Amino acid sequence: MGEEGIALAGLLHDIGKLMLRASVAGRYTWERTAQGDFGYKHAMLSATFVEELVPAQWRKEVLGPVGYHHKPQSRRDRIVQLADHLSAAERNDGLQDDQPRVEHPRQLLSIFCQLEADDQMLPTTQRRYLPLQPLRLEEEALFPKDELSPDEVWRRYEALWDGFRRAAEALRDAHANGGDLPTYLESMLLLLQRYTWCVPSAYYGSLPDISLYDHSRMTAALAAVLDRPEVDDAWLEAMKQKPEASPREVALLVGGDVSGVQEFIYTITASGATPSLRGRSFYLQLLTEAVARYVLRRLDLPITNLIYAGGGNFYLLARPGDLAHLTAIQREISRVLLQHHRGALYVAVAGLPLQGADFFSGRISEAWGRLHEHIQQAKLRRFGELEPSELAQLFLPLGHGGNKEQQCQVCGLEHPNTKAERAGADAEPVHKCPACLAFEELGDALRRARWLQWTEGKPGAEAMALDLTAPPGTYDQVLAAFGLEAALLERAPEAAPTAARQVLLAIDDDGLAEIQPTPQTAVGRRLLVNTTPLLTSDERQALLQDPHFPEEERRQLPLAGRVKPFSVLEHGSRGIQRLGVLRMDVDNLGALFQRGLGEQASLSRVAMLSFAISLYFEGWVAKLAEEVNQATRRLPAQGGRLYAIYAGGDDLFFVGSWDAVVELAIAVRRDLTRYAAGHPGIHASGGIALVGGKYPLYQAAEDAKRAEEQAKALHWRLNGVHRRKDAISFLGVALPWTLFGMEDEAEMPNLETVHGLMHELTGLVQEGAPKALLRRLVEFYGEHTEAQRRWQLTQGQSGWVDDSQVVWGRWIWRSVYTLKRMEERTRQNGPVRQRLAALRGALHARDYRLFQRLGVAARWAELLVRGKDGD
Structure with missing residues (x-):
C-alpha cells in the first residue's frame, strides 16, 4: 500500500472521537480483548470505522495502526503513535482555576484566541468557539461565538457524524470494486x-484548541515520512523516550515561493487587458498547486503531505533524505517556467530538516522562520540552478524585433502565432499572442464555472530540454509539463469511471451536493473568490445610448455576457467617474x-x-464582495x-x-475582527487609489x-494608547480604521467616523442642504491639512495621527460659522436643519477633534455627488 496506506491510517486514527461525541458508542457492544486492549474507547471506535466504512481491500493494513496507536503491537502502529505525538506536541492544558475539566463534548476554540498579537491576548472571559457546522x-x-449549551453541542455532534457517515458510505461504495487508494485518500x-474542521481533537483536561482535521492530516503527513527503512523498532523506541529533546531528523519542511507575480499580472497594456486579468x-493559483503536486x-x-498551497506559496512535509533531490526538482521546475514565461515567473524551492x-516548545515556528530565510536565499539565485549551456540561451536574440504583426498588444512579447481579435463588432482589432x-479563455470560463477539475497525466518536466528558440506555450502546456490538466466546468460531469485520476472540486457550496466520488475521482470543495463583473444586455x-459614455468606448464595448472593461466600471461609479484600486493584507502576518x-x-x-x-480571504471575502455588489448597485440592470x-x-x-471598492475595504476589515473572535491585535491595512479607466494597470x-x-x-494614538498599522489610506490620507469607520452602510451614520460623517453629509445634500456646504468644508480642510503638515514637520511626527490633539486655526471657527449659516438657509426644511445643528454640536462636543475626519468625509461626499450624479 506504500505511503498512502500509512497516511490513511494516520488520517483516520482519531475519527472515533467524532463518533464518541455523537453518542455512537452506545450502539456498539463489540469487544476485541483477544487481540489486545485499544487503550481508549475512541481508538476502539476508530477501528470500528475502519471495519465498517473503509473499503475491504485496505482494511487489514489500516486497522492495526488506527486501533492500536495508543497501545502499539507492530512497527506501523508505533509509527502512527509517534506521528500522533509529534503532530499534537504538548496539547495546551491552559485551564484556569475557574475552568474545571469538562466531561461533556465541547466546541473548538478559535485559533485566534490563542494568539499573542500586538502584545495582546484575548482574556479567557472573551474566548469564542466555532459553531460545530x-x-x-x-x-x-464560520464565525466564532459564545459556547453553546451542552444539549445543543450533543445535537450538533450527532448531525456532523450523520453527514460524515453517509458521505463515508458513498465513498466506500464507490471504491468497493478495486478502487484507487490515492484517490480514496484525497476524497477522505x-x-x-x-x-471536522470545527471539531476539537481533544478537550478533556485540555483546551479544545486544535481541530481534528488539522491534527489528523498532520499525523498522516508525519506517518508517511516516518515509514522509511531506517525507522525501525529501535529508532522508534529511542524517539519515544524523549522526543522533545531528540536530535534525530524526523522530517523535511519544504517550501516554495512564486516570484514575479506582480509584474506578471500588472505589467500588461490596457489593450484587451480586462478579460485576461x-x-x-487564477493561473498563478493553478500553477502554485500544480508545482506543489x-x-x-x-x-x-x-x-x-501538502500542508498549504495558496497565495503564491506552498509548504509540504517530506523525508529528511529528500533534501538531496530538491536541486534536481528545482532545475526541472525552472526549465518549464523559463521556457514558457521567459524569466517572468520563478519558483524558489527550499527545504529544512526537522529534528524531533x-x-x-514552540520551536516549529522558529523552523518556519529559518525555512523562509532559505527560500529568500534561493530567490536571490534566480535560475542559478540551471546548467551553463542553458543559461547561455538567455543572451541569444529572440524574435524578429519590431515585427508589429507578431507583437502582442497585451503582454508586449512577440509570437509567430499572434492573432488579431475584436472585442466587439465595431471595435478595433487587438493583436494577441496564444x-x-x-488567459482570456481561462478567465471567461472561470466566470461561468461551478467546478474545477484536475486530471492527472504524465509529467514532462523531468525530461524537458530548455530551448528558448521555440515560442512559449500557453498555460495548459505549463500545467501539463507538471503532469496536470485543469478544466473549469459549468455542468457537473457524470459520476463514471475514468482512465486517469481526477479531483473534482465545487467552487460554490451548492455545487458540492451535485457531484459524487468515483474510483478515479476525488470530490470536495474549492475556496475561490470568483467575483467577476459581467456586462448585462x-x-x-x-451604454450605447448614454451621451456621457465616450463614443470611442462605445465602439470597443464587448458583447453582453463578457467581462466588463475598466471603462464601464469607471462609468458605473457613483458620482465622479473613477476606478478604485484596492490592495489590502493582514498586518504582521510573519510575526503571527x-x-x-x-x-x-x-x-x-x-x-x-x-x-x-486562507478560509477568510479565499472564502468569506467572496461573500462580502457579493453583498457589497448588491448593496451599492445603482440600477437593477447594472450588474x-x-x-x-x-x-x-x-x-x-x-x-x-471606486465607491464600491471603498465599501468592500470597510466590510473586509469589519468582518475580520468578528472572524478573529474580536482579537484587537488581528487586523489588516489597505490602500485605495482612484484612477481613470485608461490609466496603466501596473501604475495603478x-x-x-x-x-x-x-x-x-x-x-497613531487613541485614548492614550499607542498603536501601529491597522489603517486605511484613502484620498491620500492614512487614518486608523477606528477613526475611518467600520460600520455597515445600512446602519445609522456614526458621527465619530469618516465613514459615518460621509453618509451624513451625502444625505444632507441629497435632502436639501446646499452643495456649497461640501465645497466650503473641503476648502477649510485644505487649509487645515497644510497647517498640520507644517506642524508635524517641526515636531518630527509626520507619520502620526493623534486623536488627543487638534491643529487650531481659522478653519475651525469658519466651519462652525458655515454650518450655522446652512441651518439658517434650510430653516424651511426642519429635518435637515436639525441634522446640521447636530453635526455642529458633535464638532463642538469633541473639542473640534472631529474636524480632520469631517474634512476627509466632505472630500468623499463631494466625489459622490459630483459628475453625472450631480447634474
Missing part, C-alpha cells in the same frame, strides 16, 4: 475538511506565525492558523461593479467602481501599493 460560506458556520481528506491571476509526486509522497525537538488568448444597451503561538506552537496549530486565514484580480492567502487586490497597482504602505507606516 459543516464547512460552508455562511456566517453561522476533503471529507474530513468539510466535517482574472485568467492570469509535482514536488509531491517526484518525492513519492501522498496528498496529505523542533516539534515541541498565451494571452488562453440591458446595461450594454443603456513565528511568535504568535509562543511555546504552544505545534505543527497542527500552525497548519490550523494557515487554514483559518457587478467589483473585479477580484486576486484574493488568497492573507491579501487581496480588487478593481472596480503601484499607486495602491504606496497607499497601503502609507497605511502600514502609520503610528
Whole structure:
C-alpha cells in the first residue's frame, strides 16, 4: 500500500472521537480483548470505522495502526503513535482555576484566541468557539461565538457524524470494486475538511484548541515520512523516550515561493487587458498547486503531505533524505517556467530538516522562520540552478524585433502565432499572442464555472530540454509539463469511471451536493473568490445610448455576457467617474506565525492558523464582495461593479467602481475582527487609489501599493494608547480604521467616523442642504491639512495621527460659522436643519477633534455627488 496506506491510517486514527461525541458508542457492544486492549474507547471506535466504512481491500493494513496507536503491537502502529505525538506536541492544558475539566463534548476554540498579537491576548472571559457546522460560506458556520449549551453541542455532534457517515458510505461504495487508494485518500481528506474542521481533537483536561482535521492530516503527513527503512523498532523506541529533546531528523519542511507575480499580472497594456486579468491571476493559483503536486509526486509522497498551497506559496512535509533531490526538482521546475514565461515567473524551492525537538516548545515556528530565510536565499539565485549551456540561451536574440504583426498588444512579447481579435463588432482589432488568448479563455470560463477539475497525466518536466528558440506555450502546456490538466466546468460531469485520476472540486457550496466520488475521482470543495463583473444586455444597451459614455468606448464595448472593461466600471461609479484600486493584507502576518503561538506552537496549530486565514480571504471575502455588489448597485440592470484580480492567502487586490471598492475595504476589515473572535491585535491595512479607466494597470497597482504602505507606516494614538498599522489610506490620507469607520452602510451614520460623517453629509445634500456646504468644508480642510503638515514637520511626527490633539486655526471657527449659516438657509426644511445643528454640536462636543475626519468625509461626499450624479 506504500505511503498512502500509512497516511490513511494516520488520517483516520482519531475519527472515533467524532463518533464518541455523537453518542455512537452506545450502539456498539463489540469487544476485541483477544487481540489486545485499544487503550481508549475512541481508538476502539476508530477501528470500528475502519471495519465498517473503509473499503475491504485496505482494511487489514489500516486497522492495526488506527486501533492500536495508543497501545502499539507492530512497527506501523508505533509509527502512527509517534506521528500522533509529534503532530499534537504538548496539547495546551491552559485551564484556569475557574475552568474545571469538562466531561461533556465541547466546541473548538478559535485559533485566534490563542494568539499573542500586538502584545495582546484575548482574556479567557472573551474566548469564542466555532459553531460545530459543516464547512460552508455562511456566517453561522464560520464565525466564532459564545459556547453553546451542552444539549445543543450533543445535537450538533450527532448531525456532523450523520453527514460524515453517509458521505463515508458513498465513498466506500464507490471504491468497493478495486478502487484507487490515492484517490480514496484525497476524497477522505476533503471529507474530513468539510466535517471536522470545527471539531476539537481533544478537550478533556485540555483546551479544545486544535481541530481534528488539522491534527489528523498532520499525523498522516508525519506517518508517511516516518515509514522509511531506517525507522525501525529501535529508532522508534529511542524517539519515544524523549522526543522533545531528540536530535534525530524526523522530517523535511519544504517550501516554495512564486516570484514575479506582480509584474506578471500588472505589467500588461490596457489593450484587451480586462478579460485576461482574472485568467492570469487564477493561473498563478493553478500553477502554485500544480508545482506543489509535482514536488509531491517526484518525492513519492501522498496528498496529505501538502500542508498549504495558496497565495503564491506552498509548504509540504517530506523525508529528511529528500533534501538531496530538491536541486534536481528545482532545475526541472525552472526549465518549464523559463521556457514558457521567459524569466517572468520563478519558483524558489527550499527545504529544512526537522529534528524531533523542533516539534515541541514552540520551536516549529522558529523552523518556519529559518525555512523562509532559505527560500529568500534561493530567490536571490534566480535560475542559478540551471546548467551553463542553458543559461547561455538567455543572451541569444529572440524574435524578429519590431515585427508589429507578431507583437502582442497585451503582454508586449512577440509570437509567430499572434492573432488579431475584436472585442466587439465595431471595435478595433487587438493583436494577441496564444498565451494571452488562453488567459482570456481561462478567465471567461472561470466566470461561468461551478467546478474545477484536475486530471492527472504524465509529467514532462523531468525530461524537458530548455530551448528558448521555440515560442512559449500557453498555460495548459505549463500545467501539463507538471503532469496536470485543469478544466473549469459549468455542468457537473457524470459520476463514471475514468482512465486517469481526477479531483473534482465545487467552487460554490451548492455545487458540492451535485457531484459524487468515483474510483478515479476525488470530490470536495474549492475556496475561490470568483467575483467577476459581467456586462448585462440591458446595461450594454443603456451604454450605447448614454451621451456621457465616450463614443470611442462605445465602439470597443464587448458583447453582453463578457467581462466588463475598466471603462464601464469607471462609468458605473457613483458620482465622479473613477476606478478604485484596492490592495489590502493582514498586518504582521510573519510575526503571527513565528511568535504568535509562543511555546504552544505545534505543527497542527500552525497548519490550523494557515487554514483559518486562507478560509477568510479565499472564502468569506467572496461573500462580502457579493453583498457589497448588491448593496451599492445603482440600477437593477447594472450588474457587478467589483473585479477580484486576486484574493488568497492573507491579501487581496480588487478593481472596480471606486465607491464600491471603498465599501468592500470597510466590510473586509469589519468582518475580520468578528472572524478573529474580536482579537484587537488581528487586523489588516489597505490602500485605495482612484484612477481613470485608461490609466496603466501596473501604475495603478503601484499607486495602491504606496497607499497601503502609507497605511502600514502609520503610528497613531487613541485614548492614550499607542498603536501601529491597522489603517486605511484613502484620498491620500492614512487614518486608523477606528477613526475611518467600520460600520455597515445600512446602519445609522456614526458621527465619530469618516465613514459615518460621509453618509451624513451625502444625505444632507441629497435632502436639501446646499452643495456649497461640501465645497466650503473641503476648502477649510485644505487649509487645515497644510497647517498640520507644517506642524508635524517641526515636531518630527509626520507619520502620526493623534486623536488627543487638534491643529487650531481659522478653519475651525469658519466651519462652525458655515454650518450655522446652512441651518439658517434650510430653516424651511426642519429635518435637515436639525441634522446640521447636530453635526455642529458633535464638532463642538469633541473639542473640534472631529474636524480632520469631517474634512476627509466632505472630500468623499463631494466625489459622490459630483459628475453625472450631480447634474
